[in-house]
Amino acid sequence: MFKRLIVSILFLFSIGVLSQDYSTQWQGHFSFSKIVGLSQANNKIYAAAENAVFSIDTKTNELREFTTVNGLSGESISAIYYSPDFELLVVGYENGIIEIVFENDIKVLTVRDIFDKPTIPSNNKRINHFTGYQNLVYIATDFGISVFDLERLEFGDTYFIGANGSQIPVTQTTIINEFIYASSLNNNGIKKADLSDPNLIDFNNWQTINSGSWLGVQGVENNLYAINSNKKIYQILNDNVIELFTYSDSPQDLRQSDNNLIVSTTNHIFVYDADFNLISQIEQAQEFETSYTSAVVNENFVFIGTKNFGILKTIINSPFTFEEIHPDGPILNNPFSIEPTNEGVWVTFGEYDSEYNPYPLNSRGISQLKNDEWINTPYEDLFEAKCLNSIAINPANTNQVYISSFINGIVEIEENIPKILYNETNSGLESLVLPSNPNYVDIRVGTSTFDKNGLLWSLTSRIDRPLKSYNPANGQWRSFDFTSLINSGLDDNLGFSKIVIGSDGTIWCASSNFGLIGFHENNGSQLLKNIAREEHNMPSNQVTGMALDKRNQLWIGTLRGLRVLYNPSDFFDSTDIRVDEIIIEEDGIAKELLYQQNITDIEVDGSNNKWIGTSDSGLFYFSPDGQRTIFHFTRTNSPLPSNSIRDISIDGDNGIVYIATQKGLVSFKSGSSQPIKDLQQAFAYPNPVRPHFDIVEKKVKIKDVSEHVNIKITDIEGNLVAEAQSRINQRYGGYNLEIDGGTAYWNGKNLANNMVSSGVYLIMISDLDTFETKVIKLMVVR
Structure with a gap:
C-alpha cells in the first residue's frame, strides 16, 4: 500500500506541494507542552502540540518530532489522525490547510484545497476531526464534511448538510453499521446518512435525528454515544437519545480507544467499556496543575493530553502517579526576546501591543537552552515579575543574567537561580507617574545591555529619566534626564528596541515618537540629540531596530523602512545630520532596499553581513553594504513558522542564528563566526x-x-x-x-x-x- 502512495506523488501538484526537509542547516526549538489532539496506531501515540507534532513509541519510549524543520507549515493545528494502513499522519489546521506526513522518509504534502476555496468564508475553514474508514478520511470542518482519499491522495465530495444545503460547523463524525453520523453546533443537531447512498452531497439524504448543539459523536463496537454542550452524554439507540450522565466540568474530547470509550473533560478522564461501564476515572494530578484536552488508552496505561505538561501517563487501574512525556523544549511557542550564549540561548515570552501597552499583563516564565537541554523557570520563581522581555548577560560573569520586566523592574539571575527583583524600592529604577493615581506603580523596563566597562545600561519607558546605568560590582545606580529632548517622559516609549553602545561610549536609543536618540557623556557634560523628521531623511519617527556594524556604521530600522547613519562620530557636532537609504538595482530599476517595510530587528554577523527581521515579510540576509541579498527566508522557503520576526540573535562562536517568530523559535547554522584577535588558535x-x-x-x-x-x-x-x-x-x-x-x-x-x-x-x-x-x-x- 505504501509503495503505491509513492507512485501517486507524481500526480500531486494539482492539489498540494511536497515540502522540503531542512534539518541539515536548521533546528526547531518548539514547545510541546500544550497538546491540542492525540491519535494512536499500533505501538505509537501521536500528539499535536499547537504547531508541531511528536510521537511516542510505547514499547521503546522513543520520542520523535515533526516540526517546520521537517516540512510542517507551523500553523495552528486543530486535529490529527494516523492511518496505520497507509502509514500516513494527517494533520489539520485552523485555517483549513491539511498536511500529509509520510513518516518513513519524512516528506510532507501540503493540501490547500479547503484553504484556497473561495466559496467558504475564511473563518469557517477550521478542521475539527478526522474519521478514517477504508481508504477514505471524513473531515469534519466548520463548514460541513469533506472526503479525502488516502490511496489516491485527492479530495472527493464535500457535504454541506445544513438546512437547504447550508454550511454548518460539524464537530465530529463516526461510522457505525454502514451509517455515518455527524455532530454539529448552533442547534444543528446530529445528522445521519447511509454510506451506501451515492448522492450524499444532497442535503436531503441527511436525516436529523436530534436537534441541539453537540460537541462530539462516537461509535464503540455497536454502540453510539454523543456529548451535548449541556455537559451531558447520551446513548443513541434506534435514533433515540438516552441520557446517561452529566459531567461537572466541560467536555473536551470524545473518542474510541482500544475498544473503550474515552471522555476527556477539563479536570477528569473517564474510561468506559463499550457498554458504558466505568473502568477508570482519573482526577487532576496534584503535582501537575493543568487542564486536560484528550486521552487514549494503550494496554494498561492512559496517555492524557494536557495544556501545560505535554502528555501525562498513568496506570489505568491505579491512576495516582503520573509520568510527564514530551520532547524537550521552551515553555511556550511565542518567544519575544532572545539572547545567545556559546552554550545555547535565553528566551523570554513577555509581550506588549503595537502601542507598547503591556496590558493585559502576562505571567510567563523564562527558558534557557544550555548544552542541548532546556531549563524552564516558571513565573512563580521569578518574584512574580510580569511581561519579561529583554535579556542582558554580564560578559564578565556569564552566569549573571538580567531580565527586564515591562511592569515590575529587572530580575537578576545567578547560576540559574533568581536572586533579586530590582524595583523602585531597592534601586535607581522609577515608576511612571499617573497624575490621576499617584500611588500607581508601573516600571516599564525594556532593553538593557552591558558596556565594555561592565555597566548595565537600561531604558525605562514613560519617565523623565529613562536611561539608567547599574554597576554590579558596587551596586551603584545612575539616572539620566531626557526632558531637554522629551518634555514629558510620560508621552513617549523607549526601550522596546535594543540599546546600541558605540566604541566611543555613545549610547543609541530607539524611540516611538522621537526617532533615533543619541546620548554621550564627555568630561561631565551630557550630549543629547535626536533625528526623527523628513529633513533628516527618516521615513518614520518610530525606530524599531538598530545595529552598529564593523565599519562603525549605524543601521536603523523604522516602522516604514531602513536607513544607515554612515558617520556616527559627527552626530553631535554636525548641524546637517542625515541618514541614507540603500539604493539597489533590481531588473535595471533603482529601488530602495526594504522600502516601507516594518523592521523589527537588525543584527550583524562576523562577516559584517546584516540579518534584518520584518513584521510580515520574513528574514533577510544581506551583504555588508546591503547590495546583495544572500537569503530571504519566509514561511514558504524555510522552516520559519511565521513571517513575523520578533527578535534575532547570533551566537558568533558557533555560527548559529537564533530567530524568534510569532509562532516559535528556530535556529539556522549560518557558519559565520566571530573573527579572532590573532592566528594562534587557527x-x-x-x-x-x-x-x-x-x-x-x-x-x-x-x-x-x-x-x-x-x-x-x-x-x-x-x-x-x-x-x-x-x-x-x-x-x-x-x-x-x-x-x-x-x-x-x-x-x-x-x-x-x-x-x-x-x-x-x-x-x-x-x-x-x-x-x-x-x-x-x-x-x-x-
Missing part, C-alpha cells in the same frame, strides 16, 4: 579529510582566523590550489575558498575547478593588518 577540520567525507557539500573549515586575512592553499610542491581574502571572497559568492568572519570554507577544488587529488596541502594564513602568519598542514585522502 586550525582546520576535518583533518585528515577521509574518502567518506563529502568535501564539496560539507567543506573543510578553517576556524578561528582573524578579521582581515589572506588565505592561500598550495600542494606540497608549492603550486597554488586556492586563494581567498576577507571582504572579497565572501561566503555564498560561489568561490571554491570563501571566508565568513572567523571561518573559511574550502570545497576541495583547485583553481581549474577540479577536485584535488590525495596528498598533503599547506594552508597559509596571513593577517593583512598585523602581518602575522600561520601555516596549517591538511591531509586529503580521496
Whole structure:
C-alpha cells in the first residue's frame, strides 16, 4: 500500500506541494507542552502540540518530532489522525490547510484545497476531526464534511448538510453499521446518512435525528454515544437519545480507544467499556496543575493530553502517579526576546501591543537552552515579575543574567537561580507617574545591555529619566534626564528596541515618537540629540531596530523602512545630520532596499553581513553594504513558522542564528563566526579529510582566523590550489575558498575547478593588518 502512495506523488501538484526537509542547516526549538489532539496506531501515540507534532513509541519510549524543520507549515493545528494502513499522519489546521506526513522518509504534502476555496468564508475553514474508514478520511470542518482519499491522495465530495444545503460547523463524525453520523453546533443537531447512498452531497439524504448543539459523536463496537454542550452524554439507540450522565466540568474530547470509550473533560478522564461501564476515572494530578484536552488508552496505561505538561501517563487501574512525556523544549511557542550564549540561548515570552501597552499583563516564565537541554523557570520563581522581555548577560560573569520586566523592574539571575527583583524600592529604577493615581506603580523596563566597562545600561519607558546605568560590582545606580529632548517622559516609549553602545561610549536609543536618540557623556557634560523628521531623511519617527556594524556604521530600522547613519562620530557636532537609504538595482530599476517595510530587528554577523527581521515579510540576509541579498527566508522557503520576526540573535562562536517568530523559535547554522584577535588558535577540520567525507557539500573549515586575512592553499610542491581574502571572497559568492568572519570554507577544488587529488596541502594564513602568519598542514585522502 505504501509503495503505491509513492507512485501517486507524481500526480500531486494539482492539489498540494511536497515540502522540503531542512534539518541539515536548521533546528526547531518548539514547545510541546500544550497538546491540542492525540491519535494512536499500533505501538505509537501521536500528539499535536499547537504547531508541531511528536510521537511516542510505547514499547521503546522513543520520542520523535515533526516540526517546520521537517516540512510542517507551523500553523495552528486543530486535529490529527494516523492511518496505520497507509502509514500516513494527517494533520489539520485552523485555517483549513491539511498536511500529509509520510513518516518513513519524512516528506510532507501540503493540501490547500479547503484553504484556497473561495466559496467558504475564511473563518469557517477550521478542521475539527478526522474519521478514517477504508481508504477514505471524513473531515469534519466548520463548514460541513469533506472526503479525502488516502490511496489516491485527492479530495472527493464535500457535504454541506445544513438546512437547504447550508454550511454548518460539524464537530465530529463516526461510522457505525454502514451509517455515518455527524455532530454539529448552533442547534444543528446530529445528522445521519447511509454510506451506501451515492448522492450524499444532497442535503436531503441527511436525516436529523436530534436537534441541539453537540460537541462530539462516537461509535464503540455497536454502540453510539454523543456529548451535548449541556455537559451531558447520551446513548443513541434506534435514533433515540438516552441520557446517561452529566459531567461537572466541560467536555473536551470524545473518542474510541482500544475498544473503550474515552471522555476527556477539563479536570477528569473517564474510561468506559463499550457498554458504558466505568473502568477508570482519573482526577487532576496534584503535582501537575493543568487542564486536560484528550486521552487514549494503550494496554494498561492512559496517555492524557494536557495544556501545560505535554502528555501525562498513568496506570489505568491505579491512576495516582503520573509520568510527564514530551520532547524537550521552551515553555511556550511565542518567544519575544532572545539572547545567545556559546552554550545555547535565553528566551523570554513577555509581550506588549503595537502601542507598547503591556496590558493585559502576562505571567510567563523564562527558558534557557544550555548544552542541548532546556531549563524552564516558571513565573512563580521569578518574584512574580510580569511581561519579561529583554535579556542582558554580564560578559564578565556569564552566569549573571538580567531580565527586564515591562511592569515590575529587572530580575537578576545567578547560576540559574533568581536572586533579586530590582524595583523602585531597592534601586535607581522609577515608576511612571499617573497624575490621576499617584500611588500607581508601573516600571516599564525594556532593553538593557552591558558596556565594555561592565555597566548595565537600561531604558525605562514613560519617565523623565529613562536611561539608567547599574554597576554590579558596587551596586551603584545612575539616572539620566531626557526632558531637554522629551518634555514629558510620560508621552513617549523607549526601550522596546535594543540599546546600541558605540566604541566611543555613545549610547543609541530607539524611540516611538522621537526617532533615533543619541546620548554621550564627555568630561561631565551630557550630549543629547535626536533625528526623527523628513529633513533628516527618516521615513518614520518610530525606530524599531538598530545595529552598529564593523565599519562603525549605524543601521536603523523604522516602522516604514531602513536607513544607515554612515558617520556616527559627527552626530553631535554636525548641524546637517542625515541618514541614507540603500539604493539597489533590481531588473535595471533603482529601488530602495526594504522600502516601507516594518523592521523589527537588525543584527550583524562576523562577516559584517546584516540579518534584518520584518513584521510580515520574513528574514533577510544581506551583504555588508546591503547590495546583495544572500537569503530571504519566509514561511514558504524555510522552516520559519511565521513571517513575523520578533527578535534575532547570533551566537558568533558557533555560527548559529537564533530567530524568534510569532509562532516559535528556530535556529539556522549560518557558519559565520566571530573573527579572532590573532592566528594562534587557527586550525582546520576535518583533518585528515577521509574518502567518506563529502568535501564539496560539507567543506573543510578553517576556524578561528582573524578579521582581515589572506588565505592561500598550495600542494606540497608549492603550486597554488586556492586563494581567498576577507571582504572579497565572501561566503555564498560561489568561490571554491570563501571566508565568513572567523571561518573559511574550502570545497576541495583547485583553481581549474577540479577536485584535488590525495596528498598533503599547506594552508597559509596571513593577517593583512598585523602581518602575522600561520601555516596549517591538511591531509586529503580521496
